[in-house]
Amino acid sequence: xxxxxxxxxxxxxxxxxxxxxxxxxxxxxxxxxxxxxxxxxxxxxxxxxxxxxxxxxxxxxxxxxxxxxxxxxxxxxxxxxxxxxxxxxxxxxxxxxxxxxxxxxxxxxxx
Amino acid sequence: xxxxxxxxxxxxxxxxxxxxxxxxxxxxxxxxxxxxxxxxxxxxxxxxxxxxxxxxxxxxxxxxxxxxxxxxxxxxxxxxxxxxxxxxxxxxxxxxxxxxxxxxxxxxxxxxxxxxxxxxxxxxxxxxxxxxxxxxxxxxxxxxxxxxxxxxxxxxxxxxxxxxxxxxxxxxxxxxxxxxxxxxxxxxxxxxxxxxxxxxxxxxxxxxxxxxxxxxxxxxxxxxxxxxxxxxxxxxxxxxxxxxxxxxxxxxxxxxxxxxxxxxxxxxxxxxxxxxxxxxxxxxxxxxxxxxxxxxxxxxxxxxxxxxxxxxxxxxxxxxxxxxxxxxxxxxxxxxxxxxxxxxxxxxxxxxxxxxxxxxxxxxxxxxxxxxxxxxxxxxxxxxxxxxxxxxxxxxxxxxxxxxxxxxxxxxxxxxxxxxxxxxxxxxxxxxxxxxxxxxxxxxxxxxxxxxxxxxxxxxxxxxxxxxxxxxxxxxxxxxxxxxxxxxxxxxxxxxxxxxxxxxxxxxxxxxxxxxxxxxxxxxxxxxxxxxxxxxxxxxxxxxxxxxxxxxxxxxxxxxxxxxxxxxxxxxxxxxxxxxxxxxxxxxxxxxxxxxxxxxxxxxxxxxxxxxxxxxxxxxxxxxxx
Numbered sequence: 001x002x003x004x005x006x007x008x009x010x011x012x013x014x015x016x017x018x019x020x021x022x023x024x025x026x027x028x029x030x031x032x033x034x035x036x037x038x039x040x041x042x043x044x045x046x047x048x049x050x051x052x053x054x055x056x057x058x059x060x061x062x063x064x065x066x067x068x069x070x071x072x073x074x075x076x077x078x079x080x081x082x083x084x085x086x087x088x089x090x091x092x093x094x095x096x097x098x099x100x101x102x103x104x105x106x107x108x109x110x111x
Numbered sequence: 112x113x114x115x116x117x118x119x120x121x122x123x124x125x126x127x128x129x130x131x132x133x134x135x136x137x138x139x140x141x142x143x144x145x146x147x148x149x150x151x152x153x154x155x156x157x158x159x160x161x162x163x164x165x166x167x168x169x170x171x172x173x174x175x176x177x178x179x180x181x182x183x184x185x186x187x188x189x190x191x192x193x194x195x196x197x198x199x200x201x202x203x204x205x206x207x208x209x210x211x212x213x214x215x216x217x218x219x220x221x222x223x224x225x226x227x228x229x230x231x232x233x234x235x236x237x238x239x240x241x242x243x244x245x246x247x248x249x250x251x252x253x254x255x256x257x258x259x260x261x262x263x264x265x266x267x268x269x270x271x272x273x274x275x276x277x278x279x280x281x282x283x284x285x286x287x288x289x290x291x292x293x294x295x296x297x298x299x300x301x302x303x304x305x306x307x308x309x310x311x312x313x314x315x316x317x318x319x320x321x322x323x324x325x326x327x328x329x330x331x332x333x334x335x336x337x338x339x340x341x342x343x344x345x346x347x348x349x350x351x352x353x354x355x356x357x358x359x360x361x362x363x364x365x366x367x368x369x370x371x372x373x374x375x376x377x378x379x380x381x382x383x384x385x386x387x388x389x390x391x392x393x394x395x396x397x398x399x400x401x402x403x404x405x406x407x408x409x410x411x412x413x414x415x416x417x418x419x420x421x422x423x424x425x426x427x428x429x430x431x432x433x434x435x436x437x438x439x440x441x442x443x444x445x446x447x448x449x450x451x452x453x454x455x456x457x458x459x460x461x462x463x464x465x466x467x468x469x470x471x472x473x474x475x476x477x478x479x480x481x482x483x484x485x486x487x488x489x490x491x492x493x494x495x496x497x498x499x500x501x502x503x504x505x506x507x508x509x510x511x512x513x514x515x516x517x518x519x520x521x522x523x524x525x526x527x528x529x530x531x532x533x534x535x536x537x538x539x540x541x542x543x544x545x546x547x548x549x550x551x552x553x554x555x556x557x558x559x560x561x562x563x564x565x566x567x568x569x570x571x572x573x574x575x576x577x578x579x580x581x582x583x584x585x586x587x588x589x590x591x592x593x594x595x596x597x598x599x600x601x602x603x604x605x606x607x608x609x610x611x612x613x614x615x616x617x618x619x620x621x622x623x624x625x626x627x628x629x630x631x632x633x634x635x636x637x638x639x640x641x642x643x644x645x646x647x648x649x650x651x652x653x654x655x656x657x658x659x660x661x662x663x664x665x666x667x668x669x670x671x672x673x674x675x676x677x678x679x680x681x682x683x684x685x686x687x688x689x690x691x692x693x694x695x696x697x698x699x700x701x702x703x704x705x706x707x708x709x710x711x712x713x714x715x716x717x718x719x720x721x722x723x724x725x726x727x728x729x730x731x732x733x734x735x736x737x
Contacts, residue, residue, distance in 0.1 A: 036389070039413040046593045047622060047683045048578060057622045057682065064620055 010069070017086075019066050019079065027080065031071055038067045205336040205365045205579045206326045207571025209373070210315060210353065212270040212400030212426060213537075215239045216568035217322040219330065220576030223588055225377060225569035230325040231737075236564050237325070240267045241317040243304045248727055250321040250737055262290040262455040264304055268428065269314035271400045272300040273356070274349030281424045288432050288462075290455035312352050312712055313720050316359035320728055321737065323362060336365045338575040340567050342401040343369035343599055344421030344514075347645055347657055350685070355712050359721045361728075365578045366684060371396045371405035372416055372596055373570025374535045378561050379409045380573060380592070391417075393529045393552075395515070396567075397544060398536035400426035404514040406522045406529070412591030418521035418618045419599050420514040425507060427469070427538040433504045434465035438480065438493060446489040457486040464491075472500055473540045501543050511547055521618050526552055535563040595620050602679055602687060605642040605651040607632040614679040617647065621685060626678035635667040639675055641691050662691050 016022045020029065023037040041063055043049065050056035069075045207225070209216040214236040218227045230237045232252050242254035242265035249257055258265035268289065275282055277295040286293060294303040301308040319339070326334050339362075341353050350367055357364045371394035382390070389410050396403040403421040407414055438461060443449050450457040464482045471478035477496045485491040501508065519526060532552050539545065540563070548557055561569075577589050597620055603613035606629075614627050631639065639662045646654025665673050677691045712720075731737045 032389075036410055039408075039410045039415060042415075042595060043411070043413050043591065043593045046595065049593060051578075057624075060622055061624055064623060 010065075014062055014065060016062070016066065018083075019070055022066055023070075027083065034070045035067065038063060203332050203334055203336070204330065205338060205575030206323075206334055207338045207340070207373070207568050207573070207575045208319060208322050209340050209370070209565075209568035209571060210270065210319060210322075210356075211236075211239055211567075212268060212398060212428065213239055214399070214564065215318050215322055216565055217326050218565070218568040218572035219326060220572050220586075220589075223586055225380070225572040225576075227565045227568060228325050228329045230321070231328065237318070237321060238267070239269065239315075239318045240265055241269075241309075241314045242266070243307065243309060247730070247736060248317060250317045253737055258290075258459060259456070262459045263292065266291045266302045266304070266309070266314055268400065269302075269311040269318070271424075271428075273311035273315060274346070274352035275300060285432070287451065288435060288458075290459045290462075310712065310716075310720075312356040312359060312717075313724075315353065315356035316720065316724055317727075319357055319360035319362060320724060323360060324728075324731070324737070334362070336363045336575070336579070338366045338368055338373075338571040338578065339364050340368055340370045340373050340571050342396075342398075342421060342423060343371055343403040343405055343419040344401065344423050346423075346600060346655060347687075348655070349423075352712075355717055358717050359724055361721060361725060365575060368571060368574055368594070369403070369405065369416075369419065369596065369599070370398070370401075370567045371403045371419065371535070372407065372414070372594060373568075373574065374533065374561065374566040375405065375407050375409075375414060376570035376573045376592075376594060377566045378533050378558070378570075379414060380588075382409065390530045391524070391528055393515070393518070393532045395532055395534050395539060395548060396536040397511070397534075397538040397541075398426050399428050399538070400424075402426065402511065402514060402536075404518045406518050406524065413593050413595065415595045415620070416597045416618075417524070418518045419597060420517040420521065422510055422514055425510050426536075427466075429507050430469055430504050430538065430541065431462055431465050433507065434469060434495075434500075435462055437495075437503050438465065438491075441493055442485065442491055445491050446486050448486050450486055454486060460485055461491070468495060469500075469541070472497055473542055497542060504543075508543055508547065511544055512551055515548075515551060529555065531556060531558050533558045533561070535561065535566045537563055539563060596683075596685070597621060598623070598681055598685065600645040601647055602643070602645050602657075602681070604629075604677060605644060609650050609652065611644055611646070611649060611651045611654055614677065615681060619681075621681045622683050624678060624680040626676050628674050628676045630671045630675065631665060631668065631673040632670060634670050636670075636673075637665050637667060638663045639665060639691075639693075641677060641689065643687070643689055657687070658689075660689075660691075662693060665693050 011017055020027050023034065023041060025033060025037050029037075042060065045056055045059045045063060047053075047056040047060060069079055204219055206217055206219045206228075209218075215238075216227060216236045218225050220226070227235045229235050230251060234252065237251040238255045240251060240254035240258070242249040242257040242261070244257070244261075244264060254265050255267075268285075271285065272282055272293065276298055277300050278298075282293070282300055292303045294301050294308060296308050296310065299310070301310050302314060303309075319337075323334050323337070337357065339353060339357055341350055345353070353367065354364055374396060375392055375394050378392070378394075379390075382388075389408065391406065391408050394403070394405045394407070396405075401421065401423050402425040403419070405419045406417045408417060435458075439449075439451065442461065448454070448457075450461065460482050464480045468478045468480045472495070477494055479492065479494040481490070481492045483490050495503075519529075529552060532548055532555060534545070534548070534557055539559075545557060573589070573592070574594060576586070577592060577594070597618045598615055599617060601611075601613045601617040602615045603611050606612050612627070612629075614625055615623060629639075640659060641662055642651065642659040643657045644651045644654040645657055648654050662675065665675075673693065675691060675693055677689065680688045680690070682688070
């Protein structure tokens with residue numbers, strides 16, 4: 001129970017759901033691709049590069065935290081599970097919707 | 112922003128942090144707090160403000176709610192320069208200063224590259240020496256020249272004592288071998304010349320001022336800002352003391368950066384242009400007084416420090432000391448006098464000769480030592496082979512690889528993942544040191560491409576230009592470069608049990624912020640004492656206290672019922688800020704902020720010394736001295 005909440009709290013704290021998309025990557029990226037993408041982004045958002053932007057440090061830290069999740073095999077695996085479960089749920093939801101529509105259509109046709 | 116989460120099995124993001132022994136945080140494997148024994152007597156007092164760690168909250172963090180989304184491209188740093196040059200003109204360029212134990216060096220970004228500035232003697236490095244006389248203070252070559260006549264007036268090695276306590280074993284061990292006297296001053300070290308005491312901050316300030324002069328003469332304008340380098344393994348007190356030295360020398364420090372990182376910047380700059388390659392470097396910096404090891408990744412223009420380790424008490428001078436000790440009995444036999452008692456001049460002569468001998472051993476198998484009229488008109492001569500040198504310095508050489516192993520371990524890397532080992536610092540010229548590294552990294556080339564004496568200052572100049580927008584907007588070469596450094600030591604607070612609870616582990620990329628939630632340790636406790644420490648030891652008594660504060664206003668509740676989130680924020684400058692708050696049932700929140708402890712000097716001390724130094728600077732300028 002706690003772990004689910006932790007995932008939730010971490011992701012909501014980051015304000016990002018799609019950690020891969022955040023780095024401009026796909027879920028099947030290698031660790032090397034992840035760290036390199038991170039560095040590219042970090043270069044852009046490092047506070048030294050944005051002396052006038054008070055939010056830069058926050059953004060940089062967000063990047064660091066995304067990296068920590070995606071480069072820790074266990075954390076990444078559970079995030080991947082979460083992501084998958086979410087996609088499955090979404091698909092099921094869509095399927096359900098489709099079924100419901102179909103039934104509705106059928107009913108209407110019968111009338 | 113709350114997002115609905117589907118069911119999820121497994122341990123979620125539990126492992127989103129370094130593995131830590133659960134015991135370290137005062138709870139056992141089941142996550143149940145281990146209650147410390149009922150405190151008694153004096154201990155009770157001490158622990159009454161204590162905290163313990165609550166397992167439920169290990170993952171809660173406090174960050175500002177819903178940070179603004181990342182803009183895809185702010186473009187702020189890449190757009191064409193729209194920026195008022197006249198305002199930057201007042202500030203002037205940010206120079207890079209390598210404040211070394213034995214030598215210092217200054218560089219500035221010019222014409223698209225870092226450029227070392229020679230001093231008024233035409234030398235590209237300046238001895239970190241100051242010589243105090245009744246009528247004037249001499250710095251650099253002039254001070255060293257004075258030392259042969261008045262060795263007790265000339266001081267060096269300020270970096271070995273800066274920010275250190277008098278009781279420090281390394282200070283006590285070196286005392287015997289210095290020709291000048293060191294005294295205790297409010298628990299810290301101070302150089303004693305006659306009846307006058309000079310703090311290491313002051314001595315360093317004179318050296319910094321001298322470097323500033325060289326840059327001002329060269330650039331023909333006033334210098335106000337500098338990037339100053341310190342050994343990576345310097346603790347907070349040593350860094351703070353270095354900052355105080357800069358303040359005394361009327362220099363605003365744009366950034367304190369670590370020496371090996373600076374060297375890597377200088378080394379990597381040549382490699383970054385249009386190069387998308389990925390490289391892992393190990394920088395091995397064995398200087399006059401310190402050994403630093405840093406592992407960093409060069410990816411495009413990003414310099415990401417992975418880990419850093421070192422030995423703040425191992426350098427060329429220790430090798431000199433061993434040689435001096437080795438030759439002392441021989442001197443006594445040849446000259447019939449023990450020169451260690453109050454024969455400062457003779458000691459200096461012997462030490463200088465030992466240094467020459469050490470240098471010569473870097474290019475020949477055996478070397479001779481000859482000192483004319485060492486004492487009482489008697490000459491001293493002897494010789495030493497490389498083999499014997501290795502034997503004498505055995506205990507030092509043994510320590511040379513320890514930080515390398517530590518850095519590899521911290522970076523979670525093996526020796527063969529290192530693409531190149533970069534050697535800097537004059538003492539890497541010692542043949543045996545190079546052999547040890549070759550053995551450690553078989554088949555890898557040891558890069559000696561950059562000048563080991565100048566690389567650090569050049570790197571500091573690159574970072575200086577990087578931090579000064581005037582340069583960056585002008586120079587496309589710098590736009591792609593960012594330095595991402597790490598915290599050298601773990602930061603945390605003391606638990607009621609006396610254990611250290613780490614909030615930010617060492618080698619965390621900065622800037623960084625992290626919050627952990629603690630709970631009250633006693634029933635109806637009304638205040639909590641938060642003590643902030645740095646270090647790697649399990650018990651805080653073996654780590655270094657950075658500062659403490661008392662958090663009042665805890666709602667009176669049973670043990671473990673009050674939650675106290677404590678957040679640590681380290682900014683890009685490596686400065687730590689600690690925030691603790693209590694949120695009671697009624698929603699009351701108390702907030703206290705502490706900065707890290709100030710250095711060893713008081714604000715008044717600094718102001719007073721700065722005035723003296725400013726007067727000295729004017730005098731030097733007017734009379735063309737130094």
